[in-house]
Amino acid sequence: MAEFLVWECQVCGWVYDEAKGAPDEGIAPGTRWQDIPDDWLCPECGVGKEDFAMVAKSIAAAPAASAPVSNEPQPTPAVAVSDQAPLVILGTGLAGYNLLKALRAAHYNGPIVMITADDGSAYSKPQLSTGFAKQKTAAELVQHSAEQMARDYQADIRIFTQVQALDPKRKVLQLSSGASLQYDKLVLATGAAPIRLKLEGDGVHSLHAINDLLDYARFRTQASQKKRILVLGAGLIGSEYANDLCQAGFQVELVDTLQGPLRSLLPAAASQCLGNAMQQAGIRCHFNTSVTAIEQTANGLRAQLVSGDSLSVDLVLSAIGVRPNIALAKAAGLSTEQGIVVDRYLQSSAADIYAIGDCAEVAGLVRVYVQPLLAQVKALASTLTGTPCPVSYGVMPVAVKTTLHPVVVNPPPANAAGDWHIEQDQADGVRALFKTADGQLLGYALTGNQTALANSFNSQCPALLPA
Known part of the structure; x- marks a missing residue:
């Protein structure tokens, strides 16, 4: 009998062991990967089977005397030293790290430098909005450290480093350290940043937004001694956080200017059905209104609504949306609209500069979801390894992690x-x-x-x- 295999989601790191199955998902132990229906989705982040990779043989199926089997991906060894200018990837989020993996899997052996303003931890951003109910700390969401990624994929990863300027003509990046970095090709994977509300009051310093692991750690620490949380925005991210915090036992107030949750995506009937489920679970919904001010009080914070009503809370989480990070590209003279304008090959208006992920605008589309990002990564990895490949998007439904409904x-x-x-x-x-x-x-x-x-x-x- 063939040995059982272990498959790992390349987005969130969720692991499927054929020997153990996934009983919580209705998959019996011993079920082979190929026998799982093609329309099955990752239970953690919602991507399909095509975004999983076989990473190991199952320890459960191995003889007792066998040496431990690593679940770490085994990329193609790369050339560690080269005189050529490197391929530089700016950003170590899902887009940046998935491109690194895809390039090494496609036998790209040239030098790769990655630059990130944070510690470069590899984690799944979609898991941030489910972490409270699952009682996951920021540290527990980390799949691999930057050091591990650098070692496993033979990359020069420069953490806590910012790019101050980009010179497309000279193909040079000016770094915050004062150093300059020559590149052969540059990939901008700079993501998107939360839209910041302008509110009145002396409590606005208590306004949080969660866009990365550090934001999550900061908010989780603040929330550890709190009970009442106000979520601003009932779009996709706001609805997911309201759902998550409610299931984690917090008293949640949800405010949005529209008539119901996800109203910009859903028809009225579907939005109302979700809203009813939220309210039945204990989420206090305030629609067709907005917050004008946040004031400090002796017992926490008071959020003032345009209606004249007020809400007493301990923390405020802003989740009203994100905008692509295009400042660096715009200052360098690249074409920008909503995002960094690229063609179907992810090429920007400047030679040898590409953009992927939340910052990229392809054919007028900015899609801040996982599936388009993965399609971009696959296409660009092919292009950069010598086989030009235009990106295409199939039918890409959005699965919203509102487990209440x-x-x-x-x-x-x-x-x-x-x-x-x-x-x-x-x-x-x-x-x-x-x-x-x-x-x-x-x-x-x-x-x-x-x-x-x-x-x-x-x-x-x-x-x-x-x-």
Whole structure:
């Protein structure tokens, strides 16, 4: 009998051991990877089977006397020393590190330098909005240190380093240390930053935003002795954090200017169904309003609403959205709009400079989700290793981690002509389809027990960015 294998999600690090199965996911011990349905999704971050890699043979299936088996990826050895200017990746988030892995897997043996303003820990950003309910500290979310990544993938990773300026003509980066760095090719994976609210009051210093592991650690430390948390914004991230904090036992107040949670993505019926589930779980929802000021009080903070009402809380978490980090590219004269403008090969307006991830704008699209990022990484890794490959996006539904009432939505294209058709509207789930006048399916929104139908609709929807 063939030995069992271990498969690892390349996004969040969740591990599937064939010998152990995944009983919580309904997968019995001994189930082979190839026998898991093709539409199965990672339980931690929602990516598909294609984003898993086989990393080891199962320890559970090995003889008792066998040496321990490492679950670490085994990349192709790279050339450690070279006189050529390096390929430089600016950013060590999901985009940057996944590109590093993809390049080494594609036998790119040239020198790679990575630059990051933080400690370079490799972690899955999607897990930040589920960490409280799972009682995960920031340290426990770290999959690999920068040192491990540098060693395993033969990369020069420069932590706590910022780039002050980019000179595309000379192909030089000016670093915060005062040093300069010549590059052969440059990949901007600078991500996006939280939108900052301008509020009145002496309590605005208590306004937090979680965009990286350090933000999460800071907020978690503050929240350790608190009970009442106000979440500003009921979009994707705000709804996930409200869900997570509620399930972790906090008293959550949720405020949004729209009529309900995820209202910019969902039709009214689906949004209302999610909102009802949130309120039944204890989340206090305040829609069609906004916060104007945050004041300190003897017992915490008071958030003033435009309606004149006020909320007594201990901490405030702002989750109203993010904007691509384009300042460096813009100052260097690269073409920018919402994001750093790139073509289908991820090439910017400057020679040998590329952009991927949340900062990249491809064909007018800025998609701050995992699936487009992974598609970009695969395409760019191919291009940089000698086989030019334009990026394409298939049908890319968004799975929202509102475990109180799950949501999967494939939004129709912006300004698409059509209407939402509510096919089922029950407390345990809504099924809504967006169709044109002649019946073509352009998108869908599924909540609760209807989310299992997502795969059946994917084949009927058009690709987001066709090949």
